[in-house]
Amino acid sequence: MKITVIGAGAIGGNLAAKLSTAGHDVQVADARGPEAVRAEVLESEARAADLADAVQGRDVIVLSIPFGVAGQLADLFASVPDETVVIDTANYYPGMLSEPIEAVDNGQVESVYTAELLGRPVVKAWNAALAETQRTKGVPAGTPGRLAIPVAGDSEEARKVAMSLVDDTGFDPYDAGTLTDSWRQQPNSPAYCTELTLDELPTALAAADRAKDAAIRDSLPERFAALPANPTVDDVVEMNRAAHR
Template identity: 35%
Template sequence: MEIGIIGSGNIGSTLAGYLIKLGHQVTIANSRGPESLTDVAENTGAKPVTAEEAARAKDLVIIAIPAKAIRKLPVDILSASKAIVLDAGNYYPSRDGQIAEIEDGLTDSEWVAKVIGHPVIKAFNNIVAGSLASKARPGGGTDRIALSVAGDNKEQTKDIMKLIEEIGFDAIDGGTLSESWKQQPGEPAYCQDLEKDALEAALQEADPSTHRENLAKADEMARPYF
């Protein structure tokens, strides 16, 4: 596939390395420009480009940036894209500021889809970068951890689940995009390195009545790292 990654932090860079090893053509961009991505290119094999170029990837565009940077994306290009657009981010108010639409009930990925004018699939947001980099395992093993994928287009959801399996993790369908809050910060399924059955149980355990409180607690715990 032709894949563009917008975001060169730990998640974006790690995914670039995996996808190159799988034989895909990968470009990667950040807000500082291609000239700042020399080390990432050397470590992963991905081609440094501008965000506009990454957004033009024909098959898959991965957005792995803080919510506060979403409005700076090349929306005109993304809104017209025929590719799958994947949101790998998480909303943390202490880092991103209060986003009214999310505070009023949209999931962060529903908000992303609204801003860029294109449907998105939610994935790779409920695993810490260290685990993503070190815990991929061959298929058929008993020690694989699982990632959940949420989205309204089930064919695209299946495509991303297949990609996750190829990278080295089990994948489960996490429901619609409106249900993606179940894999967001503070919820039982968030960054726990669970195997498949345990992750499915964690998603079921999520309680909408405590979501706002759980996010606030997770945000407070994460605040020193921002």
């Protein structure tokens, strides 16, 4: 597939490298320009591209940008064909990674809000796994204990495309339903960054509680402060799991 990843940070760069290694034609674009794409991302044969050019003629566009800024790309996406699948990886951390957003604080689902800003449908994927989990723990399909990643979207066809790409990055994809259901994989639900298998993930998604999960999300600074210095990915995963015991 022809794929563009917008955003060259930890998750965007990781996805670009993994999808390129899996055989896809991958471009990486960043609002700061092609020079902002790290050299290690391009070692996979992904190519840095100008943002305006990178959305044309692509099968899939992955948004790996800060939550709440998708509206800045609305004009750019106005010329993107309807059949192009757009995947959103962002998460909302009010007061930490973004300013508080009233609509989301009042109950609007994160990626529904993003779709409105962007002016087109999106699929939610790759948001519920830590960047380091995605970088280091992907394994071939069929490997015992393979971790799973939830995928939500209103279009069944678009959801299937995203699920196929999740598989290509080394994780079992799980069909998590429509975009309005994606609140179950938002921070800090039982399914969020807790490294679950395909057998375990459905139970975690079903156990989500919007008020409780938001309170756990907002307690992140205090919980991080209780971790050891230089915490490992396993330390962070255990912290997230412990919040729901």
